[in-house]
Amino acid sequence: MNRKEIILKHVIKNGRGIEVGSSHNPIAPKKAGYNVQIIDHLDKSSLIDKYKDHGVNIANIEDVDFIWNGESYSDLTGRTNFYDWIIASHVIEHTTDLIGFLNDCSNLLNENGILSLAIPDKRYCFDHFRPVSGLSRIIDNHLNNQKIHSAGAVIEYFLNATSKDGKIAWNSSTTVNPQFSCVHNLDDAKQALNNIINNQQFYDIHEWCFTPTHTLLILQDLLNLELINLHIIEHTPTIGHEFFITLSKIKTTPQVERHNLLKQCKKEAWSF
Numbered sequence: 548m549n550r551k552e553i554i555l556k557h558v559i560k561n562g563r564g565i566e567v568g569s570s571h572n573p574i575a576p577k578k579a580g581y582n583v584q585i586i587d588h589l590d591k592s593s594l595i596d597k598y599k600d601h602g603v604n605i606a607n608i609e610d611v612d613f614i615w616n617g618e619s620y621s622d623l624t625g626r627t628n629f630y631d632w633i634i635a636s637h638v639i640e641h642t643t644d645l646i647g648f649l650n651d652c653s654n655l656l657n658e659n660g661i662l663s664l665a666i667p668d669k670r671y672c673f674d675h676f677r678p679v680s681g682l683s684r685i686i687d688n689h690l691n692n693q694k695i696h697s698a699g700a701v702i703e704y705f706l707n708a709t710s711k712d713g714k715i716a717w718n719s720s721t722t723v724n725p726q727f728s729c730v731h732n733l734d735d736a737k738q739a740l741n742n743i744i745n746n747q748q749f750y751d752i753h754e755w756c757f758t759p760t761h762t763l764l765i766l767q768d769l770l771n772l773e774l775i776n777l778h779i780i781e782h783t784p785t786i787g788h789e790f791f792i793t794l795s796k797i798k799t800t801p802q803v804e805r806h807n808l809l810k811q812c813k814k815e816a817w818s819f
């Protein structure tokens with residue numbers, strides 16, 4: 548299966564759907580016949596402006612139905628318990644409040660609804676040198692109702708984002724003597740620091756860094772702590788620079804023992 552087929556595996560084409568942050572790369576486009584509405588924190592013209600110099604096809608950018616500005620997705624859409632599916636490809640790592648995002652999605656979904664996630668593997672993208680995200684900040688950001696990325700998170704991102712051999716995403720194959728370069732410079736970081744402190748400016752950055760098993764562990768822990776109510780129903784290992792997880796309110800598979808996931812996480816942490 549290719550990435551689109553994996554993400555769409557549990558999606559009913561004429562069911563009611565939401566794609567969050569579809570941007571220039573929608574998985575379930577309106578023009579392909581999907582019964583879909585788009586949530587993004589930017590409107591269509593701002594997305595075109597943002598991506599016009601990125602070498603991507605801006606003609607794929609869809610009309611944004613709901614422009615998110617920090618409210619709950621149920622308040623934003625006027626819906627609860629309504630949608631059959633939600634797709635979020637390369638979005639959860641951008642959220643300021645991961646738990647809030649998952650709960651927002653859960654509230655939009657009906658009892659059988661699914662949330663299909665594509666997630667960049669931090670080992671194979673510009674987050675390569677950053678540590679995986681721990682539960683501490685994930686929980687604290689939720690309890691603090693974090694609406695913009697904190698100065699610390701933005702600085703961590705700006706100073707540590709790197710390209711490898713000129714690319715911001717790659718795969719697990721090893722190259723001889725790879726050339727890593729910092730994507731941003733100190734001046735970018737200082738400017739961001741000032742803009743956040745003085746103007747509360749929103750920077751769209753990767754708040755969270757994930758690898759596959761570590762993400763399963765985080766999701767399982769959040770569920771067991773009753774901070775979320777979504778169960779993992781399917782997941783893949785990394786393909787290229789991303790992996791895929793599908794969640795649902797209905798439990799279909801047993802949980803993996805925590806210590807076994809921890810052992811796997813340790814292997815994963817040293818496997819690049």
Ligand SMILES: C[S@@+](CC[C@H](N)C(=O)[O-])C[C@H]1O[C@@H](n2cnc3c(N)ncnc32)[C@H](O)[C@@H]1O
Nearest residue numbers: 568569570572586587588615636637638641642
């Ligand atoms: C990296 S792009 C992903 C684009 C596309 N889905 C893909 O897989 O290539 C992230 C998108 O999510 C949007 N976004 C980021 N954080 C968001 C949030 N909390 N709620 C809604 N949209 C968000 C951004 O504006 C952007 O369109």
